[in-house]
Amino acid sequence: MGIYSYIRGIVVDKGEDTVVIDNNGIGYEIICPYSISMNLPLAGEEAKIWIYQSVREDDITLYGFVTPQMKDMFLSLIEVSGIGPKVAHSICAQVEPDRFALAVIGGDVGYLTSVKGLGKKGAERIVLELKDKLKKAGVGGGASSKASSKSASASASPVNGIASDAIEALVVLGYKEQVAAEAVGNCYNDGIDLQTLIRNSLKSLAR
16 A cells, blocks of 8 residues: 555646645645546645555555545456556546446446446456455355344345445455444435445545
């Protein structure tokens, strides 16, 4: 992981692939496709952008994200063999974290291959390795019983299944199981669908 968490400063310029942030008189050029930077304030306004610093022998690059959840997704992706920062960032620019996590836990390789720049082998590797991460962490198979009284007391298996799947999705994005379980429990409501539960849980963790 890079040494920086985020930069707060004035937006100087937003290009097609980069954004420049002025922080105390230093202009930081950050790799940030328009599909991401469009969610940042206009030039001249203050912005907070989450970043990952990639350091190689002959290059130092900053990759930008508009939310910590997007950065968490990126960090999970670069743990997958064969997925470097450039490809991981491209995926983040095209897929929301909640939809990405849903595809992984559902083994939806077809959806992931629809992402530009990601082939079938890469998509399969993402699903395989991130699902293996769940197994190593011992997540699943009753994890929903930890998701606070709202979900843990539910007797219907579809409800428990939704809570458990949402916890798994958050773990895929890098959250500890207990933290994920608490967030899911706090956001669970009768009739909620899985993607909404994941999205709401992520929002609650960002607060």
